[in-house]
Amino acid sequence: MIACGLCGGKGTAANQLHTEEWVCELLEMLSPxxxxxxxxxxxxxxxxxxxxxxxxxxxxxxxxxxxxxxxxxxxxxxxxxxxxxxxxxxxxxxxxxxxxxxxxxxxxxxxxxxxxxxxxxxxxxxxxxxxxxxxxxxxxxxxxxxxxxxxxxxxxxxxxxxxxxxxxxxxxxxxxxxxxxxxxxxxxxxxxxxxxxxxxxxxxxxxxxxxxxxxxxxxxxxxxxxxxxxITPNLFNVRAYLSYEIELDQEMNPDDMNEQLKEEILDGIVSKAQGM
Missing domain, CATH: 3.40.50.300 (P-loop containing nucleotide triphosphate hydrolases)
Structure with missing residues (x-):
């Protein structure tokens, strides 16, 4: 939570408004x-x-x-x-x-x-x-x-x-x-x-x-x-990213893909990425 430096004083309307809640509301109004x-x-x-x-x-x-x-x-x-x-x-x-x-x-x-x-x-x-x-x-x-x-x-x-x-x-x-x-x-x-x-x-x-x-x-x-x-696609990162995504899919659908199919997919996509 934000601590506003104006909260401590008393006696003016402005100071009474400067509570943490007021600051948070005001910050939200600065931009959508x-x-x-x-x-x-x-x-x-x-x-x-x-x-x-x-x-x-x-x-x-x-x-x-x-x-x-x-x-x-x-x-x-x-x-x-x-x-x-x-x-x-x-x-x-x-x-x-x-x-x-x-x-x-x-x-x-x-x-x-x-x-x-x-x-x-x-x-x-x-x-x-x-x-x-x-x-x-x-x-x-x-x-x-x-x-x-x-x-x-x-x-x-x-x-x-x-x-x-x-x-x-x-x-x-x-x-x-x-x-x-x-x-x-x-x-x-x-x-x-x-x-x-x-x-x-x-x-x-x-x-x-x-x-x-x-x-x-x-x-x-x-x-x-x-x-x-x-910025260019790094081949190691492309392969690692795709492997990660495939592993996530395998967790949900373990019977849809084996290791051989996974490697064939990775090799094919990475090979095409070399021409980018």
Missing amino acids: LDPPKRHRDLQTKRYKGSVLGLLEHERFRMWQDSSMRTENTSNRILQCYGIPGAGKTIVSSMVIDHLISHYGEQRVAYIYCDYRDKSKQNLLNILGSILKQHLAATVKIPDAVGISLENINGEADMSQILKFVIQQLAASGHFLCIDALDELEPGTRFKLLKALQTVFGNSRIFLTGRHHIASDVSRILQISLVDSIQ
Whole structure:
């Protein structure tokens, strides 16, 4: 439960409203988007023993470790691109878990973009969701933020409050992960990328999407060269994932498949995956 820094005082209407229940209700009003729920769903879909080779990539390690980064502004942004079905969203979920395990929830925020939810995924709701994640992981909400939350009116106010919160986290290194950036409406994508310049300061940003948005990221952020990593199906992981799914099916229908048929299916699919 969140402890609001404004609960202790008495004598004003504002202070009387700042109870834990009030804070929770207000945070829910910030945005209808619920990235943590989507994240939990993805965690259940990942096969046991999943290993993400991306974490060992030199560019990823340089992006993650501020002591390894250069003065180049582009180093704070890492793009991961791949074809549909390459596993970008699963990769995002594993990167998020990795960052949270190393730095804690208070330093990591994330958004899962989805073309099926375009009407809700506008800039106001995205900023509100990021702000909600930060405040939900905060032991004590800053007084200035608590007061301002009562009177939020549109994107400008949301951006200012978020900028204030981000500034508090900047010294310790804050991370923002945005999955499937290409699935946002072009106008929303443009506004969000501009916000990455003006609101998120020196935060380290992890992006995934299809290749065609690479030019948008460079053009809108005015960075000629942004670090990027290609996401491709790893054959070992493809086989391990399929084997895991088949084993789940075998538990429910043990008579439908034997080991020989299982191996034939795995060999056939992995062989075709080599041509992707």
